[in-house]
Amino acid sequence: MIRAEVVTIGNELLIGRQVDTNSSFMCAELAEIGISVVRKISVGDDVQEIYEAIDVGANKVNLKIFSGGLGPTHDDKTKEAVCRYFDSELIIDQEVLSHIEQLFARRNVTISQINQDQALVPHNASVFMNDKGTAPGLVLEKDETVFIFLPAVPYELKFLMQYRVKPYLRQKFPEMLPVRICDFLFSGIGESALFELLESQTQLFNGQHEFAFLPSPGLIRFRQTICGENEDTSEKVFNVTEKILTVTAGKYFYGRNAESVAHILQRIFTEKGLTFSVAESCTGGHIAHMITSVSGSSAWFKGGIVAYDNQVKISMLHVNENVLMQSGAVSEEVVRQMAMQCRNEFNTDYAAAVSGIAGPDGGSPEKPVGTVWIALATPDSVKTKLFHFGPSDRSANIQRASNAALMMILDEFKQ
Amino acid sequence: MIRAEVVTIGNELLIGRQVDTNSSFMCAELAEIGISVVRKISVGDDVQEIYEAIDVGANKVNLKIFSGGLGPTHDDKTKEAVCRYFDSELIIDQEVLSHIEQLFARRNVTISQINQDQALVPHNASVFMNDKGTAPGLVLEKDETVFIFLPAVPYELKFLMQYRVKPYLRQKFPEMLPVRICDFLFSGIGESALFELLESQTQLFNGQHEFAFLPSPGLIRFRQTICGENEDTSEKVFNVTEKILTVTAGKYFYGRNAESVAHILQRIFTEKGLTFSVAESCTGGHIAHMITSVSGSSAWFKGGIVAYDNQVKISMLHVNENVLMQSGAVSEEVVRQMAMQCRNEFNTDYAAAVSGIAGPDGGSPEKPVGTVWIALATPDSVKTKLFHFGPSDRSANIQRASNAALMMILDEFKQ
Numbered sequence: 030m031i032r033a034e035v036v037t038i039g040n041e042l043l044i045g046r047q048v049d050t051n052s053s054f055m056c057a058e059l060a061e062i063g064i065s066v067v068r069k070i071s072v073g074d075d076v077q078e079i080y081e082a083i084d085v086g087a088n089k090v091n092l093k094i095f096s097g098g099l100g101p102t103h104d105d106k107t108k109e110a111v112c113r114y115f116d117s118e119l120i121i122d123q124e125v126l127s128h129i130e131q132l133f134a135r136r137n138v139t140i141s142q143i144n145q146d147q148a149l150v151p152h153n154a155s156v157f158m159n160d161k162g163t164a165p166g167l168v169l170e171k172d173e174t175v176f177i178f179l180p181a182v183p184y185e186l187k188f189l190m191q192y193r194v195k196p197y198l199r200q201k202f203p204e205m206l207p208v209r210i211c212d213f214l215f216s217g218i219g220e221s222a223l224f225e226l227l228e229s230q231t232q233l234f235n236g237q238h239e240f241a242f243l244p245s246p247g248l249i250r251f252r253q254t255i256c257g258e259n260e261d262t263s264e265k266v267f268n269v270t271e272k273i274l275t276v277t278a279g280k281y282f283y284g285r286n287a288e289s290v291a292h293i294l295q296r297i298f299t300e301k302g303l304t305f306s307v308a309e310s311c312t313g314g315h316i317a318h319m320i321t322s323v324s325g326s327s328a329w330f331k332g333g334i335v336a337y338d339n340q341v342k343i344s345m346l347h348v349n350e351n352v353l354m355q356s357g358a359v360s361e362e363v364v365r366q367m368a369m370q371c372r373n374e375f376n377t378d379y380a381a382a383v384s385g386i387a388g389p390d391g392g393s394p395e396k397p398v399g400t401v402w403i404a405l406a407t408p409d410s411v412k413t414k415l416f417h418f419g420p421s422d423r424s425a426n427i428q429r430a431s432n433a434a435l436m437m438i439l440d441e442f443k444q
Numbered sequence: 445m446i447r448a449e450v451v452t453i454g455n456e457l458l459i460g461r462q463v464d465t466n467s468s469f470m471c472a473e474l475a476e477i478g479i480s481v482v483r484k485i486s487v488g489d490d491v492q493e494i495y496e497a498i499d500v501g502a503n504k505v506n507l508k509i510f511s512g513g514l515g516p517t518h519d520d521k522t523k524e525a526v527c528r529y530f531d532s533e534l535i536i537d538q539e540v541l542s543h544i545e546q547l548f549a550r551r552n553v554t555i556s557q558i559n560q561d562q563a564l565v566p567h568n569a570s571v572f573m574n575d576k577g578t579a580p581g582l583v584l585e586k587d588e589t590v591f592i593f594l595p596a597v598p599y600e601l602k603f604l605m606q607y608r609v610k611p612y613l614r615q616k617f618p619e620m621l622p623v624r625i626c627d628f629l630f631s632g633i634g635e636s637a638l639f640e641l642l643e644s645q646t647q648l649f650n651g652q653h654e655f656a657f658l659p660s661p662g663l664i665r666f667r668q669t670i671c672g673e674n675e676d677t678s679e680k681v682f683n684v685t686e687k688i689l690t691v692t693a694g695k696y697f698y699g700r701n702a703e704s705v706a707h708i709l710q711r712i713f714t715e716k717g718l719t720f721s722v723a724e725s726c727t728g729g730h731i732a733h734m735i736t737s738v739s740g741s742s743a744w745f746k747g748g749i750v751a752y753d754n755q756v757k758i759s760m761l762h763v764n765e766n767v768l769m770q771s772g773a774v775s776e777e778v779v780r781q782m783a784m785q786c787r788n789e790f791n792t793d794y795a796a797a798v799s800g801i802a803g804p805d806g807g808s809p810e811k812p813v814g815t816v817w818i819a820l821a822t823p824d825s826v827k828t829k830l831f832h833f834g835p836s837d838r839s840a841n842i843q844r845a846s847n848a849a850l851m852m853i854l855d856e857f858k859q
Binding site for chain 2: 065187210314425
């Protein structure tokens with residue numbers, strides 16, 4: 030097993046606010062080619078901290094891969110730390126320089142000194158050419174450990190991982206075993222309750238394969254990881270797992286191997302040639318966003334209305350004004366009308382509607398924060414369901430309500 | 445300066461797919477009370493790896509704070525590692541046990557053994573009661589370093605940080621200096637071009653205060669961090685910085701100290717008593733979602749249409765069918781009509797419309813992936829703008845187009 034450590038560099042990662050998506054991406058890419066990440070580290074834009082991150086535990090892994098601190102501004106310190114650790118001096122790489130010059134010529138922008146300086150690389154490093162930007166990737170070795178340094182701009186990092194780093198690593202470590210992952214999606218049940226349902230299934234937990242529970246608002250991924258088997262064998266194991274899960278907890282099992290519930294819905298709706306639309310109040314466009322984040326969603330998703338204001342519910346969705354006044358926007362009758370009218374207006378086979386109180390304000394004793402009504406209009410009927418997500422934060426309630434709506438649609442297609 | 449290290453535990457963090465938002469949250473919370481995070485580490489659900497993460501560099505920081513691995517299932521290993529490192533044995537904490545029993549009684553759920561086991565804590569640990577869940581927080585000390593262990597469920601973690609950990613740390617480290625952060629938002633300019641504009645302003649880069657460039661698609665945060673000053677003094681420094689920025693790069697400067705552009709818009713629109721609506725094609729609800737993620741958005745945002753299908757553009761937004769056929773959905777005339785009709789239908793002062801090719805499919809030689817038309821209908825006119833975001837990924841293009849639309853609105857209100 031090839032063991033790796035991922036290091037991300039940047040003050041912004043340590044002050045909060047900026048979530049570290051680069052390290053997740055690098056982990057996923059490494060997992061795909063069979064490299065096991067045993068630790069992630071993030072440090073600030075500080076030469077000494079970066080130096081220590083290069084050094085720490087280097088003898089325990091085969092690969093250390095870094096992103097960040099290669100930009101052109103004053104707070105980019107990675108090359109300085111690299112030079113100190115690897116006893117290097119910076120020299121101009123002519124190929125990188127002419128790439129940068131071409132890049133600027135194409136954009137009709139005058140090249141400046143700090144841009145030219147991006148062609149400076151440690152003299153004992155190999156270079157990964159960066160077609161998407163100015164900072165090249167760097168590779169160095171020390172005591173049988175490989176060190177790779179990449180820029181932090183996400184699409185540059187993606188390009189370099191895919192076209193430079195992965196081909197390089199496949200050649201460098203030909204003995205790598207593939208890691209195969211299957212996610213089994215559950216909803217409508219908590220993590221510990223699901224564990225108790227599955228606990229007795231000793232085939233699952235006999236230690237031969239790895240399982241993990243990955244909970245998120247309204248959704249649990251039960252993830253199986255298989256290392257070192259070929260695709261056919263892995264597929265057979267995943268099928269056995271699916272059978273066990275269907276028998277023991279089928280009521281809460283919604284599908285497998287999908288990046289998201291929206292991916293599962295897309296598969297079902299396109300296979301059946303059905304269309305969908307959505308009327309959102311408290312979820313404010315998030316359901317439409319989840320669906321349209323999936324490439325190809327235009328084949329089944331016609332569109333949606335974000336009816337945030339009550340007047341919009343009346344004017345655009347023709348919700349009965351008296352009902353709205355009497356029952357309030359967060360009520361069974363209002364979501365029922367929203368779903369039916371949405372289905373009519375968008376001329377779709379199915380339509381969902383959501384109205385609730387996402388918080389932190391707007392709650393009342395009868396309808397506290399977290400109260401959400403969801404309706405689903407099908408070709409035959411309108412179904413409604415009341416949820417109490419509780420007083421957790423706004424963003425979690427929006428996510429939970431969105432997942433719950435998508436799950437209600439999936440329920441329609443369960444055997 | 446109190447120095448801390450943040451450690452997150454979970455296999456899911458090392459396989460990718462799961463982004464580590466908990467560590468960002470903990471960093472932000474610690475920064476707020478003046479604790480400087482010098483390193484973040486993530487390790488898997490493995491007793492030895494957790495043990496090493498507890499141990500590594502412990503003598504270099506005042507605080508090590510962990511989240512994860514305290515859940516009830518087989519893959520939660522943190523307490524085992526804690527017991528080994530601190531030479532502890534697990535004992536039942538009666539207060540935690542009765543809290544768990546009450547929690548289950550309130551939900552009318554029978555309590556099970558694995559839930560009861562959550563009341564087992566290391567005998568030499570102090571306990572932070574967790575009102576939002578079953579796993580308590582744990583505090584231990586060794587050689588003058590404080591170790592805090594928290595669960596990874598985000599709203600439980602939030603509760604514990606806010607109501608247990610921060611009050612405890614304020615008391616434990618009374619000498620802490622506050623850290624004050626101000627973000628200056630820029631758009632329409634790249635990171636290195638912005639740096640070159642600002643570079644000559646030596647007041648900014650004389651080393652007295654810390655600055656960082658935090659780029660994201662379509663938006664750069666130029667962040668100033670001040671440590672150890674009171675609020676008045678910090679505010680004066682931030683005002684000086686703002687003046688310098690306005691003079692040197694005012695064209696690209698959009699405001700300060702906002703969590704997001706949607707927050708700035710909300711302030712402007714509510715102050716002026718204006719209303720807004722949006723018609724989205726390629727952004728698919730993401731603009732509405734960005735706006736409605738802000739609590740209080742219902743005061744100015746009436747709603748939106750996700751007109752994903754061309755038929756919806758015609759039926760719901762009354763876009764002229766001939767124009768749509770001749771110019772295509774991604775065209776100046778179509779977004780112009782979408783914005784105007786959206787403003788009419790939703791009866792708002794302003795309305796934006798976006799139509800483009802988010803990718804990866806749907807591009808053509810004339811309109812490659814990344815081509816986006818945006819229109820803004822104001823009380824006086826309709827403005828349109830063409831963007832070429834290039835062939836980066838779908839999600840980045842959706843974000844860039846959403847930011848560009850919000851920036852176009854902000855431009856209306858710039859002096």
